[in-house]
Amino acid sequence: MGSAATSGVTDAVFRPASVAVVGASSNADSPGHDYVRSLIDFGFRGPIYPINPRATEIAGLPAYPTLAAVPGDVDYAISCVPAPAVLPLIDECRAKGVRTLHLFTGRFAETGDAGAAALERDVARRASDAGIRVIGPNCMGVYDAVGGMAFRPDLPREPGDVAFLSQSGNNSVELMLHGAARGLRFSKVVSYGNALDLSEADFLDYLADDDDTRVVGAYIEGTGDGRRLFEALRRCAGAKPVVVLKGGRTGAGSRTAASHTAALAGRRQVWSAMLRQAGAVEVSTFDDLIDMLVAFAFLRVEAHALGAAPAVGVVGGGGGRAVQSADVCEEAGLRVPKLPAAIRVMLRERAPELADWVDNPVDQSILAGSAVSGARVLEMMLASPELDGLIANVGEDWVLGRPDAVDRMAHLVGRFAEIGERAEKPIAFVLGVADSPDETKWRAVEGGRQRLTDARLAVYPSVDRAARAMARYIAHLAAQQEHGGTPAAEGVRR
Amino acid sequence: MGSAATSGVTDAVFRPASVAVVGASSNADSPGHDYVRSLIDFGFRGPIYPINPRATEIAGLPAYPTLAAVPGDVDYAISCVPAPAVLPLIDECRAKGVRTLHLFTGRFAETGDAGAAALERDVARRASDAGIRVIGPNCMGVYDAVGGMAFRPDLPREPGDVAFLSQSGNNSVELMLHGAARGLRFSKVVSYGNALDLSEADFLDYLADDDDTRVVGAYIEGTGDGRRLFEALRRCAGAKPVVVLKGGRTGAGSRTAASHTAALAGRRQVWSAMLRQAGAVEVSTFDDLIDMLVAFAFLRVEAHALGAAPAVGVVGGGGGRAVQSADVCEEAGLRVPKLPAAIRVMLRERAPELADWVDNPVDQSILAGSAVSGARVLEMMLASPELDGLIANVGEDWVLGRPDAVDRMAHLVGRFAEIGERAEKPIAFVLGVADSPDETKWRAVEGGRQRLTDARLAVYPSVDRAARAMARYIAHLAAQQEHGGTPAAEGVRR
Numbered sequence: 001m002g003s004a005a006t007s008g009v010t011d012a013v014f015r016p017a018s019v020a021v022v023g024a025s026s027n028a029d030s031p032g033h034d035y036v037r038s039l040i041d042f043g044f045r046g047p048i049y050p051i052n053p054r055a056t057e058i059a060g061l062p063a064y065p066t067l068a069a070v071p072g073d074v075d076y077a078i079s080c081v082p083a084p085a086v087l088p089l090i091d092e093c094r095a096k097g098v099r100t101l102h103l104f105t106g107r108f109a110e111t112g113d114a115g116a117a118a119l120e121r122d123v124a125r126r127a128s129d130a131g132i133r134v135i136g137p138n139c140m141g142v143y144d145a146v147g148g149m150a151f152r153p154d155l156p157r158e159p160g161d162v163a164f165l166s167q168s169g170n171n172s173v174e175l176m177l178h179g180a181a182r183g184l185r186f187s188k189v190v191s192y193g194n195a196l197d198l199s200e201a202d203f204l205d206y207l208a209d210d211d212d213t214r215v216v217g218a219y220i221e222g223t224g225d226g227r228r229l230f231e232a233l234r235r236c237a238g239a240k241p242v243v244v245l246k247g248g249r250t251g252a253g254s255r256t257a258a259s260h261t262a263a264l265a266g267r268r269q270v271w272s273a274m275l276r277q278a279g280a281v282e283v284s285t286f287d288d289l290i291d292m293l294v295a296f297a298f299l300r301v302e303a304h305a306l307g308a309a310p311a312v313g314v315v316g317g318g319g320g321r322a323v324q325s326a327d328v329c330e331e332a333g334l335r336v337p338k339l340p341a342a343i344r345v346m347l348r349e350r351a352p353e354l355a356d357w358v359d360n361p362v363d364q365s366i367l368a369g370s371a372v373s374g375a376r377v378l379e380m381m382l383a384s385p386e387l388d389g390l391i392a393n394v395g396e397d398w399v400l401g402r403p404d405a406v407d408r409m410a411h412l413v414g415r416f417a418e419i420g421e422r423a424e425k426p427i428a429f430v431l432g433v434a435d436s437p438d439e440t441k442w443r444a445v446e447g448g449r450q451r452l453t454d455a456r457l458a459v460y461p462s463v464d465r466a467a468r469a470m471a472r473y474i475a476h477l478a479a480q481q482e483h484g485g486t487p488a489a490e491g492v493r494r
Numbered sequence: 495m496g497s498a499a500t501s502g503v504t505d506a507v508f509r510p511a512s513v514a515v516v517g518a519s520s521n522a523d524s525p526g527h528d529y530v531r532s533l534i535d536f537g538f539r540g541p542i543y544p545i546n547p548r549a550t551e552i553a554g555l556p557a558y559p560t561l562a563a564v565p566g567d568v569d570y571a572i573s574c575v576p577a578p579a580v581l582p583l584i585d586e587c588r589a590k591g592v593r594t595l596h597l598f599t600g601r602f603a604e605t606g607d608a609g610a611a612a613l614e615r616d617v618a619r620r621a622s623d624a625g626i627r628v629i630g631p632n633c634m635g636v637y638d639a640v641g642g643m644a645f646r647p648d649l650p651r652e653p654g655d656v657a658f659l660s661q662s663g664n665n666s667v668e669l670m671l672h673g674a675a676r677g678l679r680f681s682k683v684v685s686y687g688n689a690l691d692l693s694e695a696d697f698l699d700y701l702a703d704d705d706d707t708r709v710v711g712a713y714i715e716g717t718g719d720g721r722r723l724f725e726a727l728r729r730c731a732g733a734k735p736v737v738v739l740k741g742g743r744t745g746a747g748s749r750t751a752a753s754h755t756a757a758l759a760g761r762r763q764v765w766s767a768m769l770r771q772a773g774a775v776e777v778s779t780f781d782d783l784i785d786m787l788v789a790f791a792f793l794r795v796e797a798h799a800l801g802a803a804p805a806v807g808v809v810g811g812g813g814g815r816a817v818q819s820a821d822v823c824e825e826a827g828l829r830v831p832k833l834p835a836a837i838r839v840m841l842r843e844r845a846p847e848l849a850d851w852v853d854n855p856v857d858q859s860i861l862a863g864s865a866v867s868g869a870r871v872l873e874m875m876l877a878s879p880e881l882d883g884l885i886a887n888v889g890e891d892w893v894l895g896r897p898d899a900v901d902r903m904a905h906l907v908g909r910f911a912e913i914g915e916r917a918e919k920p921i922a923f924v925l926g927v928a929d930s931p932d933e934t935k936w937r938a939v940e941g942g943r944q945r946l947t948d949a950r951l952a953v954y955p956s957v958d959r960a961a962r963a964m965a966r967y968i969a970h971l972a973a974q975q976e977h978g979g980t981p982a983a984e985g986v987r988r
Contacts, residue, residue, distance in 0.1 A: 003643045028897040029896055029897050091817060104637035105947075107662065109505075110813075110851075111850075111851045112850055112851055113851070154895060155931075158623070166814070167812070168812065168813055168814025168817070169812065169813075170811065170812030170813065170814045170815060170859070170889075170891065171812075171814035171818075172541075173892070173895065174814075174891045174926075175892055177891055177930065178891075178926065178929060181929035181930060181931070182929075197880070201913075219814065221817060239754070247814065247817040247818060247821065248817055248820075248821065249818060249821045249825070250824035250825060250830075251819035251822065251824065251855075252821075252824050252829075252830035252831075252855075252940060253817055253818075253821035253824065254818040255812075255820070255832075255853065256816050256817045256819075256853065256855055256857075257548065257817045257819045259813075259852075259853055259857070260813035260814070260816060260857060263815065274648065284821070284822075284825070285818075285822065285958045286818065286955065286956060286958075287956055287958070296974070317664065318658070318662065318663065318664030318665075319662055319663075319664065319750075319753075319754030320661070320662025320663070320664045320665035320668075320741065320754070321605075321662075321664060321665070322750050322754060323662070323715060323741040323747055323750045323751045324665075324741060324779075325741055325748075325750075326744060326746035326747040327741065327742065327743045327744050327746075327778070328748045328778075328779065329746070330744035330745065330746050330747065331744060331778070334814065335746075336744075336746035338749075339511050353867075354604055356607070357604075357606055357607070357753060358753075359749065359750065359753055360746075361746075361750055363750075363753070363754060371705055388937075395664075395669055395674075396761050397664065397668045397669070397671055398664060398666055401528075401646050401648060401667065402523055403522040403523050404523065410636065432672065432786070432929070433927040433928075433929065433955075434669075434929070435672060435674070435675035435676075435927065435928070436671065436675065437940060437944065439649075442936065442940075445527070446931060450931065452677075460859065461927075462781055464779045464780075464781070
C-alpha cells in the first residue's frame with residue numbers, strides 16, 4: 001500500500017478496521033441492503049454494523065438504532081440516509097471517532113437547488129471541523145477486494161492490479177463488469193461523485209504510490225483545482241500508465257455534468273492539453289477506455305520495440321479479414337511490412353506451393369490443409385526482429401461453422417494462449433463478441449475468451465480496436481522513453 | 495424479383511430450378527458436404543444432385559459420378575473440384591445445359607502464379623463461349639433463403655430485405671451471423687470472389703430493381719471497370735440505401751487484396767469520391783458497416799425531420815451515461831437541446847422536486863422512485879416537435895444488479911419495444927454486449943436484444959455507435975432530399 005504522504009487519502013480509506021452502514025435496510029432492493037450484503041459477500045474482516053432505528057437484524061447481522069449504540073469502534077461509515085439527515089450524522093460520527101464518511105447520499109449541489117448546494121457546503125464545513133474525511137456525496141464509494149470492501153455483490157471477487165477512479169457510480173460498475181469480461185481485475189476502485197472533500201487529485205496521489213496498482217484509469221467530469229489535478233496526474237503518470245476519459249467535453253456534455261456531479265467541466269482543449277502534458281492517455285469513449293486499460297495491463301513490450309510507425313505482423317481469419325487488418329493497422333499508424341524472409345524460407349521448405357503467395361497479414365484460408373499452421377507463423381513472427389508487435393485473429397466465425405467446432409476452437413485458442421504466455425512482444429488477440437443466440441456457440445466463444453484472459457492476454461472484439469489500442473500503446477511508451485526515463489515502460493514489463 | 499434488364503444477373507442466378515454440387519463429399523468437414531447440407535436444410539425445392547465419382551449417396555441423396563449421369567436437367571452447378579479440373583467441368587456443364595456455374599474453387603489469379611492466372615483467363619473464355627455465367631472463382635456463392643440457396647447451414651433461415659454482396663466469403667458469413675444478432679435478415683447475399691464474369695456492378699444492377707431488397711450492403715476490394723461500377727452504384731443508390739466497405743484502402747491493404755481476390759484496389763481518394771458522388775454511404779470498419787445497415791433497415795424518419803444538426807433526445811442509464819451520451823452525440827454532429835418545455839411542465843405536475851433538475855439527456859437515476867418513468871419521458875420526446883431523433887439507453891448494468899433483474903429487464907425492454915414499434919421518429923436503442931460469464935445475465939441481455947430486434951428496432955452496443963449511426967443516417971437522407979427526389983427516404987419509410 002502507498003505512503004500517501006501528499007494525499008488526503010490514506011490506507012484507512014480503502015481498508016478500514018470496521019464499517020457501519022447507516023440507513024441499512026432489510027429490503028433487498030435498496031442500497032442500504034446492497035452495502036451490507038457486499039461487505040459480507042466480499043469477506044470484510046472487521047465488524048460490520050448495520051444501523052437502522054427500526055430493525056434488530058439485517059442480512060443476518062445484529063442491527064443498531066444509532067451509531068452511538070454500536071458496541072465497538074467505528075472506523076468508516078457509509079451513509080444511505082437522505083440529505084437532510086447528514087449534518088446530524090456527522091455529529092454522531094464525530095462522537096464515535098469515525099475517520100472516513102462515505103456519502104452514498106445524493107441530492108446536494110447537483111440538483112441545481114440553492115438550498116441543497118448550501119447544505120453541501122455546511123456538510124463540508126462540519127466534517128472538516130470534525131476531522132472526518134468525506135468520500136462523495138452522490139457516489140458508490142470504495143472497492144478493494146483484498147480488504148473486502150465493495151459496493152455491489154456482483155463485482156469481481158478476485159483482486160488485480162488496475163485501479164479506477166470515477167466521478168460516476170454507474171461508470172465504475174460498468175467499467176468493472178465489462179472490464180472483468182476482458183480479464184481486468186482491480187486493486188482499488190473509487191466512485192467519488194461530487195468530490196466535496198477527497199478529490200480525484202487526492203486519489204491519484206495515493207495511487208501513484210500504491211504498490212498494488214500497476215495501471216490507473218479515470219473517468220473525470222470536472223475539477224475544483226486544475227493546478228493540483230495536473231500535478232497529481234503528472235506524478236501518477238510518471239509512475240504508471242494513466243488513462244483518462246473526460247466527461248463533459250461538449251456544451252451539452254458539460255451542462256449534463258453540472259446536473260450529475262455539480263462539476264465544472266471546463267474547456268475541452270484545456271483538458272486535452274493538460275492530460276497530454278501530464279503524460280496521461282486521453283480517450284473519448286468507454287470502449288476506448290477499456291481497450292487502453294487492457295493494453296496497459298496485458299501487452300508486453302521489449303525496450304527496443306519502441307519506434308515511430310512500428311511494424312506489425314498479423315495472422316488469422318480469412319482473406320477479407322486479412323485485407324481489413326492491413327487497412328485498419330495502417331490507418332492506426334502501424335506499418336504492415338511484407339512477410340519476413342525467414343518465414344518465407346520456412347514456407348518454401350514445408351509448403352512450397354504457398355511460399356510466393358502467403359504474405360503479411362497471413363490469410364488463414366490459404367494455409368488450410370498445408371503443413372504450416374497459423375500458430376507456427378505467429379511463433380516465427382514473434383522471433384522476427386523485423387516485427388514490433390503482433391495481431392492474432394482467432395477467426396471464430398469460420399471455426400464455429402465446422403462440425404468439430406467446440407474442440408477446434410479450444411485447440412486453436414489453447415495454442416494461441418501458450419504462445420501468448422511466452423511472448424516478449426505485444427500480441428493483441430481478436431475474438432468477436434459472443435452474440436449468437438445459440439448456446440453452444442456462446443459457450444465456445446465465451447470459453448475461448450476466458451482461456452485467453454486467464455493467461456493475462458489482451459483480447460479485442462475487432463481488429464480495428466486491436467490495431468488502435470496497439471498503436472496508442474506503443475506510441476505512449478515511445479513518448480515516455482523519449483522524455484527521459486522509462487517509468488511507464490518499466491512499469492508494464494513482466 | 496427484379497427485371498435485371500441491364501445486368502448479367504438474372505433471377506436464375508438466385509433461384510435456379512436445380513443444382514448440382516460437383517465435388518460433393520460425405521466428409522462433414524468439407525465444402526463439398528456443406529453445400530449439399532445447406533441446400534437440404536434450407537429446403538431447396540428443386541432437385542439437388544451431388545456429383546462424386548466414388549459415392550452413390552451423399553447426405554441421404556443419390557450421388558452421380560458425372561454431370562452427364564444426372565437423370566434430369568441441371569440449371570446451376572457449384573464447383574468444389576480443384577482448379578485444374580474446372581476447364582473439363584465447363585465442357586460438361588455446356589453439354590448438360592447448365593446456365594450458371596459457381597466456382598467455389600480457388601487458387602487462380604489470386605495466387606500470383608502466372609500459370610494460374612492464365613488458367614483463369616481460359617476459364618473465362620471457355621465459359622463465355624459456352625454461354626455459361628460464372629460466379630467467382632474463389633467465393634462462397636449465393637444465399638437466398640426464399641429459394642433455399644445457402645452456403646452454410648448456420649445462416650439465418652428466415653428471409654429479410656437486406657442484400658449484401660461481398661468480394662470476401664468470410665466477410666459474407668461474418669456479416670450475416672453478426673448482422674442476424676442485430677436483427678438483420680437478408681433477401682440475397684452473394685460472395686463473388688475474383689469476379690471473373692459476374693461482377694459487383696452486375697449484382698448492383700440486379701439489386702437496384704429487386705423488390706425483395708430494401709437496403710444494400712457491399713464489401714468490395716477492387717473493380718475491373720470503374721465507370722460501370724459507378725453507374726451501377728448510382729442507379730442502385732438512387733433506388734435504395736447502399737452502404738459500402740472498401741477493402742484495400744491502404745498500401746498494405748491493396749497488396750493483400752491482390753493476393754486475396756486478385757483485385758486492383760485503386761486509390762482510396764478516388765474510391766471515396768466515387769462512392770460519394772454515386773450517393774452511397776462509405777464506411778471503414780466492419781462494425782460501422784453493420785451499424786449503418788441496422789440504421790437503414792430499422793430507423794424510421796419523418797420527412798420533416800431532415801435538417802442539418804438534427805436535435806436528439808436521450809433517455810436511460812445513470813448520470814455518467816447521460817454525460818457520455820451528450821458528449822458523443824454532439825461530437826457526432828447531433829444537437830442535444832435542453833429538455834422540451836412540455837416535458838418540464840409534465841414533470842412539474844408529477845414530480846415537482848425534479849422539474850428544475852432533470853434535463854436532456856435524462857439521468858434515469860434521478861427519476862428512480864418518482865412518479866415519472868424514463869419510458870414516459872421517451873414517449874413525450876417522441877411527441878415533441880423540438881426533437882428529430884431519440885436515443886434510449888437500456889442501462890442494463892444497473893438493472894442486472896437488482897434482485898428482480900430478469901423481470902425488471904423484461905419489463906423495461908418490453909416498454910421500450912412497445913414505444914419503438916409505434917414510433918414515427920428514429921429511435922436508436924443502446925444495449926451492451928452480453929459478455930457476462932454469468933448465464934442468467936447473458937440470457938437476460940440476449941433476451942432483451944431479441945425482444946427489441948424482433949420488433950424491428952435498431953439496437954447498438956454503445957451510445958457512441960448509436961450516435962454516429964443516427965447522425966450519418968439523418969445526414970444521408972437530408973443529402974438525398976436536397977439532391978432532388980427522396981428515393982432513399984421513401985425507401986425506408988414504413
